[in-house]
Amino acid sequence: MKLSLIFIFSLIASVAPGQTDTLKSSSTSLEFAVDYGKILTIPSKFETKFEGSIGLKFQRKYELLGEIGYADLQPQDAILNGTYQSKGVYYRIGLAFGGEILPKNFLSFGVLYGTSSFEDNGTVVIRSTIWEDFNEYFERTGLSANWIEFVMITEQHVNNSLSLGAKFRLRKLTYFINDYNPEVISIPGYGKAFNNSIPVINLYAKLRLDF
Amino acid sequence: MRSIFKLIFLLLPGLLLSCEECTDCLEYDNEPYVKMRFFQKSDLSVADVAILEVNGLDGSDIIWYQDTTNEFILPLSMNADESFITLTYAFPTDSSFHYDSLGIGYERELERTIENYMQVNNYFTEILYHSFDSLTLKCKDSEGNCKSNEAVINIYF
Numbered sequence: 060m061k062l063s064l065i066f067i068f069s070l071i072a073s074v075a076p077g078q079t080d081t082l083k084s085s086s087t088s089l090e091f092a093v094d095y096g097k098i099l100t101i102p103s104k105f106e107t108k109f110e111g112s113i114g115l116k117f118q119r120k121y122e123l124l125g126e127i128g129y130a131d132l133q134p135q136d137a138i139l140n141g142t143y144q145s146k147g148v149y150y151r152i153g154l155a156f157g158g159e160i161l162p163k164n165f166l167s168f169g170v171l172y173g174t175s176s177f178e179d180n181g182t183v184v185i186r187s188t189i190w191e192d193f194n195e196y197f198e199r200t201g202l203s204a205n206w207i208e209f210v211m212i213t214e215q216h217v218n219n220s221l222s223l224g225a226k227f228r229l230r231k232l233t234y235f236i237n238d239y240n241p242e243v244i245s246i247p248g249y250g251k252a253f254n255n256s257i258p259v260i261n262l263y264a265k266l267r268l269d270f
Numbered sequence: 271m272r273s274i275f276k277l278i279f280l281l282l283p284g285l286l287l288s289c290e291e292c293t294d295c296l297e298y299d300n301e302p303y304v305k306m307r308f309f310q311k312s313d314l315s316v317a318d319v320a321i322l323e324v325n326g327l328d329g330s331d332i333i334w335y336q337d338t339t340n341e342f343i344l345p346l347s348m349n350a351d352e353s354f355i356t357l358t359y360a361f362p363t364d365s366s367f368h369y370d371s372l373g374i375g376y377e378r379e380l381e382r383t384i385e386n387y388m389q390v391n392n393y394f395t396e397i398l399y400h401s402f403d404s405l406t407l408k409c410k411d412s413e414g415n416c417k418s419n420e421a422v423i424n425i426y427f
Contacts, residue, residue, distance in 0.1 A: 139386045140300060183380065183388040185300045185348060189326055193301070193348035193390055195380070241380050241388060 090114040090122075092224075092265040097128070107131040110261070120158050124171060126151040130247035137244045140184055147177025147202070149248025155212060163216040165224075171208040173230070175248040178202060183241070197241065204235035204246045214265070222265040230257045300389040302418045304374060306342045311404060311426040316340045319427075322367065323358035338362055346418055348390040351376060352398060361427075373398035376418055392418035403427060 090113070097108035110128030129148050137143035150173065157167020178200040185193040208231070214224030232255050237243050243252045250257040308317040320338045326347070346353045352375045359368050376392035383389055395416040397407050402425050410420035 136386055138382070138388055140388055185388065185390060187301050187348060188345045189324060190301075190345060190347040190353070191349050241382055244382075 086119060086269055088116045088119075088267045088269045090116060090222075090265050090267050092263040094128070094261050094263050096262040105133050105135055112263070114155075119165075120156060120167075122155040122157075122167065122169070124151070124153050124155055124169060126171070126173075128248055132245045132247060134245060138181055138183065138241075141182045143179070143181040143244055145177055145179040145243070145245040145247060147175055147247040149173060149175035149177075151208065151248070153208070153210075155210065157212065165212075165214040165216070167212045167214075169210045169212065171210060173206045173208055173248055175204050175246050176202070177204075177247045179243055179245070181241070199239060199243070202243065202246075204232065204249060204252070206230050206232045206234075206249050216267075219269075220267050222267060224263055224265060226261040226263065228259040228261065230259060231255065300387055301348055302346045302376075302378075302390050302392040303343050304346065304395065304418050305422045306344055307422055307424050308340050308342075309424060309426050314426075317427050318362055320360045320362065321357065322360060323356075325356045325358070326354065344423075346374060346376065346392055348378065351378060354398075370401045372400045372402070372423075374418075395421045397423070 092112045092114070094108075094110035094112075097110045100106050100108045108128065108130045110126065112124060112126040114122050114124045116122040127148070127150050129146075131144070131146040133142070133144045151171040153169050153171030155167045155169025157165060157169075160166045178198070179202065180196070180198040183193065183195045183197070187193065209229045211227040212224060213227075214222050216222050230249055232249065232252075235243075235246065235252060237252050246252050250259065308319045309315065310317045318338045318340055319342075321342055324344070344353075344355065352373060354371065354373045356369060356371045359370075360366065361368075374395060375398045376395045379391050379393060381389055381391050393415050395407065395409065395418045397405065404426040406424045407416075408422045408424060409416035410422075411417065
């Protein structure tokens with residue numbers, strides 16, 4: 060436990076302002092990333108997700124982040140006696156701060172604000188013993204939700220222009236009034252609508268263009 | 271060890287068949303219902319009744335029961351705010367058939383259970399009319415919501 064605390068403090072200390080990086084600290088880079096974990100969902104018939112991001116990094120420490128994604132979610136366990144689908148576009152913008160902790164290995168922390176514009180639909184079938192069965196189709200459009208994310212980013216530079224990394228996120232829903240009947244189950248870009256906070260891991264590949 | 275597997279192998283189809291053949295194993299998990307309990311009016315003791323037929327007045331399916339019981343679970347319609355039924359029943363001590371009708375009103379709400387099933391819950395259950403000698407509606411909650419699945423209709427003969 061002590062060793063892990065020392066390690067964490069050393070990581071934070073290493074990215075604190077005033078520390079010297081092994082790379083040039085004055086450089087600026089434009090970065091494009093794609094979430095390759097989500098691309099793996101394309102063959103799945105239960106969900107289709109795409110997500111990419113663009114970042115502008117200053118002095119290899121400060122980064123402006125913008126993320127955009129699309130998700131078509133059809134979770135099979137959402138309604139066991141029916142179907143459910145939620146799809147839409149989402150955006151996140153934010154800031155991250157960090158630096159090089161080991162040669163070619165970077166760690167940063169950031170905060171993002173996310174918003175999702177989506178729609179959902181579903182069917183419900185309930186069998187009745189003497190009456191007509193209950194069959195209902197529901198559809199809601201123009202739904203929106205907002206949330207804030209705390210993110211820890213680890214990244215390794217594979218070569219001069221390509222990086223691989225992971226983002227560890229903790230999402231906190233800030234606005235979504237789920238007073239629909241039946242309730243909204245999934246929010247594209249966020250997760251399950253009735254969870255006020257959600258931990259998430261994303262894997263990404265990044266292309267860096269240094270100035 | 272092998273004999274245990276043989277035993278399971280022999281018992282399993284029997285268990286499955288027994289579930290399929292069970293005509294009383296009605297599924298009320300996702301449809302709303304009220305409980306009907308039967309009592310003797312004279313001494314308020316439990317009355318045994320043979321439910322012979324339950325017929326929804328909207329032309330719904332007729333279901334037949336042969337068993338004698340003092341409690342009967344009556345499913346409610348999920349497509350209307352009221353359920354009207356006629357009940358055909360007999361007493362073990364009496365060979366004649368009896369017929370009575372019952373109308374129940376409520377408000378419906380679709381809800382998702384923690385097991386991820388959608389179910390219709392009925393609230394504000396009330397008796398709209400009946401032809402029984404006497405009955406009372408007992409609601410479990412004190413807030414006046416009278417959720418149908420928790421409500422009991424006591425019928426006195």
